[in-house]
Amino acid sequence: GNSVTQMEGPVTLSEEAFLTINCTYTATGYPSLFWYVQYPGEGLQLLLKATKADDKGSNKGFEATYRKETTSFHLEKGSVQVSDSAVYFCALSAGAGGYNKLIFGAGTRLAVHP
Amino acid sequence: EAGVAQSPRYKIIEKRQSVAFWCNPISGHATLYWYQQILGQGPKLLIQFQNNGVVDDSQLPKDRFSAERLKGVDSTLKIQPAKLEDSAVYLCASSSLGTGSGKGSPLHFGNGTRLTVT
Numbered sequence: 001g002n003s004v005t006q007m008e009g010p011v012t013l014s015e016e017a018f019l020t021i022n023c024t025y026t027a028t029g030y031p032s033l034f035w036y037v038q039y040p041g042e043g044l045q046l047l048l049k050a051t052k053a054d055d056k057g058s059n060k061g062f063e064a065t066y067r068k069e070t071t072s073f074h075l076e077k078g079s080v081q082v083s084d085s086a087v088y089f090c091a092l093s094a095g096a097g098g099y100n101k102l103i104f105g106a107g108t109r110l111a112v113h114p
Numbered sequence: 115e116a117g118v119a120q121s122p123r124y125k126i127i128e129k130r131q132s133v134a135f136w137c138n139p140i141s142g143h144a145t146l147y148w149y150q151q152i153l154g155q156g157p158k159l160l161i162q163f164q165n166n167g168v169v170d171d172s173q174l175p176k177d178r179f180s181a182e183r184l185k186g187v188d189s190t191l192k193i194q195p196a197k198l199e200d201s202a203v204y205l206c207a208s209s210s211l212g213t214g215s216g217k218g219s220p221l222h223f224g225n226g227t228r229l230t231v232t
Contacts, residue, residue, distance in 0.1 A: 034220065036223075043117075043226060046221070089157075091156075102159070104157045106155050107156050
């Protein structure tokens with residue numbers, strides 16, 4: 001079946017450090033891939049997405065590239081800020097019959113210290 | 115545009131009691147989802163509506179959970195009777211995706227209802 005595996009957290013970094021959060025997936029067909037972020041006390045928000053192989057999604061300095069050959073969608077940011085502290089969820093969309101359905105990974109908590 | 119609205123924000127009940135959650139999606143969004151997020155886990159889809167019809171309820175524990183979306187707009191999710199393991203955040207999301215619109219349409223989430231069953 002379809003599934004998403006993320007690296008376990010928490011990830012603790014100092015401000016301006018480089019961030020990588022690994023995400024791999026298993027899916028039939030050609031899913032779309034997403035990163036969602038959940039800031040403390042807030043709902044899930046879409047961070048970026050990629051809909052086909054080799055697409056790069058980017059937003060707020062974060063990037064992720066859809067790698068079909070390695071079934072991966074790793075999240076990266078060159079220089080993190082304290083305000084990036086949140087839980088990050090990788091997800092795939094496995095539409096069946098045309099209906100969109102998101103399957104999430106377990107989430108990775110990021111803590112950035114000054 | 116106004117976001118997805120959910121209420122209540124928090125709810126504490128005893129096991130075997132019943133509880134209901136309400137969701138108002140973004141105006142015009144045809145697809146509505148209920149997810150369950152247990153602490154430390156990713157959200158798990160419980161039920162998906164397209165307008166007022168159920169598209170997917172394969173992971174809904176139908177012996178105790180029920181959901182409806184009358185008139186294809188607001189939705190309610192009910193648990194009766196609640197168990198300790200139902201303690202979680204219940205997330206509602208909506209999407210403008212219609213049939214065959216593609217897998218790339220994002221979901222817009224509400225802030226969730228945090229349920230504690232004691």
